[in-house]
Amino acid sequence: MRIIEEKDKFCNALISWYNDEKRDLPWRQTSNPYYIWVSEVMLQQTRVDTVIPYYNRFITRYPTMESLANADEDELLKMWEGLGYYSRARNLQSGVREVVEKYDSKVPENRKEISTLKGVGPYTAGAVLSIAFGIPEHAVDGNVMRVLSRLLLIEEDITIPRTKRIFEEVIMELIDQEDPSSFNQGLMELGATICTPRPKCLLCPVRTFCSAFDEGRQDELPVRTRKKKSKIVPVASFAIQNKNGDWLLRKRPKTGLLANLWEFPIIEVKDDRKPIEIFTAEIGLPIKSLSEVIAFKHIFTHITWEMNGYRARLNEEEPVPEGYQFFTKDEVETLPKPVPIIKIWESIKNGGI
Template sequence: MIETKEFKDDLLNWFHENKRQMPWRETTNPYYIWLSEVMLQQTQVNTVRPYYNAFIDRFPTIQALSESKEDDVLKYWEGLGYYSRVRNFHEAVKEVHNKYDGIVPDNPEEFKKLKGVGPYTNAAVMSIVHNHPIPAVDGNVLRVWSRLTCNDRDIAAPKTKKIFEEELQPFVKSESGDFNQAMMELGATICTPKKTLCIMCPVQKHCSAFAEGRVSELPVKTKKAKKKTVDYSVLYITNSAGEILVRQRDTKLLNSMWEFPMFDAEDSIHSIEEELDAVIDVQEEPMFTTKHVFTHMTWNMKVYRAYTQKQSFEPPYKWMKKDEKEKLSFSTSMSKIFNEVNT
């Protein structure tokens, strides 16, 4: 059993002396801290920094973001992935602007009703901004607590998270924001998934897994199902004016993002021409192949250069000039294709 006060003192002393400098740790603005937590979901800190700074420069207030169009907001998220995060955040900010006079609710029960605010985001923001006594349990904390308590529970099971939240409750009765951040910091920098730096750990003497020589065995986590792989043909279609044909997605995955026309690899040129209602001259051999890995699937893409004389298309297709690319929101995979073709 971990002794609450001594463990917490050791952890917080280390955190206050060693915490990494991050722009969202230099503010008490709940909007900025909320934004950082949304960006940091499934994304590394170093990736988030420039996006965070650019986002708050462009949308410095709740009002500025709430009054902005989705296309503009998506452009400032381009490359971060998991676009449902920013769509939900945008909708939630609109609600804050309209229902709460632009003030982020300081009551956890109200805040968690906002779109996209799950238990972790609620706990993180409410504890960091207002010191509400709620443990914030993410992947880092699940790993750290599994090792500290030498617990063999499967951290992929929702029940485990609930149990860990209950066990961590005594530690967040005070200084909850700092404690939650310290646990996450420990998991991100010391108690990492593989190359664990136990020799530098500020709470090593409290760690049961270290004492029993089981650090490398924990946490226990069931493996995810094998990812689905899908093969696509991507057509980089131009016209006599040098414009490029693009289309806007109307699907759950990457919804509203722009892309180059993409078809099942087994589709015939005849079926593609029927879809586009145009005669398309496609090179026989692909310019190059590329792939994009999502959490649940992998796209394998062969990219072909193509040409058509058709001058106009109906939505969701349209012609795009090269210099207009920065005005539209493209996924990372499509931006990669554009850059490859044009370098």
């Protein structure tokens, strides 16, 4: 293949384009491995434009690994609020604590050690090693697999985990030894801006090396089996005030979906009963002045919540159910909440509390 035969020309074309056209992103202004680590974790399954303000606030609040290692989890989750996939934040903090305690606050500079850190998979390890330390290591994500599938006409299904090994081996054969940072970031940038699901081939700086372009098959690649439809779960959430105007919330369990985040009472609508009937049976609180404030879908990795959010008041003074407690409006603002609860809360505020 031409790309293999003319590896140096390919690398030069890719890196030159990247240096001229790369987006001005805050994590590209540093070689601090901790900062790059934070950015890579935030960018998993999240758009760049969404990440930028979160990254800037996060680095301002936790400028050192020690400051993140010692951070209160509720505060950390509040900083992460709205980014989703909250296990990323917990794993990041755990991994950083390992570096502080085991490696004297110095991020390991080899794949074997960095890969032992909590939450650091093959991609994150390679990204930090190549970008922060200039070590020629593979960093293969979805964008990179899409680019290489087309460049090399790789027809293996990219949704199969073992397929990633093919791309990792290709990267290690192609990677520029002098500037692995720009090489890896160039592939990422190409996949994010040019070699997108609907490729802009006429703008591509390396199309002369692309086998799929030569054969007119770029729209067929990468090969990807269709995802199974996520399970639809109807749920209802109740924002309940007592006579003092305080709001009833509970902290979710320490493990599982949306772990350790605060929520209004939520019930799963499992049968033909009305949500209020299920709520009364499961939570045991008599409520009044029930009104729906919002309805929406919230998509997780494997399930989709069809959410209906209600506002209500306690019918009378009742014992607080186990695990729940009342908070003032200002206290609710400070609690780390999952996106569905934020949507309900914002709707209530917009309607006037």
